[in-house]
Amino acid sequence: MTRITVYLTGGIAAYKAVQVVRNLEKQGHDVWVVMTKNAEHFVTTNTLAALTKYPVLDDLWEKENEASIPHVHLARWSQLALVVPATANFISKMANGIADDAASTTILATKAPKLVVPAMNDQMWNNPATKRNVSLLKRDGVHVMEPATGMLAEGYVAKGRMPEPEEITAWVENILNQNKILKNKTVIVTAGGTQEAIDPVRFIGNRSSGKMGIAIAQEAADAGAQVKLIYGNVSVELPKAGNIELIHAASSEEMLTAVKREFEQGDALVMAAAVADWRMAKVADHKLKKDPEQNTLSLTLVKTKDILREVARHKKANQVVVGFAAETNDLLKNAQKKLMSKGADMIVANDVSKNVFGNDQDQVVILEQNNTRIDKWPLMSKQAIAKGLIKKIADKLK
Structure with a gap:
């Protein structure tokens, strides 16, 4: 549409x-x-x-x-x-x-x-x-x-x-x-932040708005792809298009299950979601009450599964996997490390220490496997970044 x-x-x-x-x-x-x-x-x-x-x-x-x-x-x-x-x-x-x-x-x-x-x-x-x-x-x-x-x-x-x-x-x-450079392709996009329950009322979350992932989903749909948008907690309106399927995944475990299921028959995966690194070892089945005498609260957290690494290591030769590296320091060093350790074809790195969450603009750096060139893009709208990223993915799928 x-x-x-x-x-x-x-x-x-x-x-x-x-x-x-x-x-x-x-x-x-x-x-x-x-x-x-x-x-x-x-x-x-x-x-x-x-x-x-x-x-x-x-x-x-x-x-x-x-x-x-x-x-x-x-x-x-x-x-x-x-x-x-x-x-x-x-x-x-x-x-x-x-x-x-x-x-x-x-x-x-x-x-x-x-x-x-x-x-x-x-x-x-x-x-x-x-x-x-x-x-x-x-x-x-x-x-x-x-x-x-x-x-x-x-x-x-x-x-x-x-x-x-x-x-x-x-x-x-x-x-x-x-202009349908992704016609007959299926693209899976994740967006927003995950929520890891502490009890039936509280959760561990992050500040991701979902804007970047939603912009990528829209651009992929405009390029002719069938899009599976797997979204967590978002603060912006979800896209409405006949070739975008919306799949809600609140927690990191739900997102992992959805991504693995959908990518089985997918051509490209763009992991733009801000997935929590930690979750509760055990979620309380009742609201944790505040004790008037209690001044601290200790929570036992365990590491969540790395969705990008889990999926990338099982990807087929004709599939493309793109990850995001949201960093507050040592941007290029951390992004390069992520590219090598995760097995993604491409990493989109951005500095989130500069009021990026919820903003309409961003500045990113693209790193690719088997390519020593670092592609630094100027400050631009997230929609423009999404359009450029979709073009790169289409080129790789050729």
């Missing part, structure tokens, strides 16, 4: 764009619509809102938008931007960075890949200004679908007609599939 924002602009072909929206939804994509005011002369916002179950964005200045910045939210939400139909006017705005309404402002703000389906009179299509603008878009990495030759609104046959909705849908799917 891909989050697609469809931009409807003011051409007669807008009525056919409704079917494109419907087709994309049938393919399992999550679709949100932005419309220009001119597009509303041909199609109503009610039609698109009813289809997508999202309010149509067509005005930045409506009362309900006063306290929010809807175009920025939608720009970040989008994983793909599709302009259909794209008028000569809107193509010109995109090419020259003009942002003077809801649609042009939102598409300028998004970093998502952009697809444009032109539809206009042949004379406008062949105008040197339009050709120049289309060339600029292509140079900027925008995908532009060639208009069809057929009956135009003016009543004669020429090039400029919008292709049929089924052709557009197939074109979009083809471009999406080019």
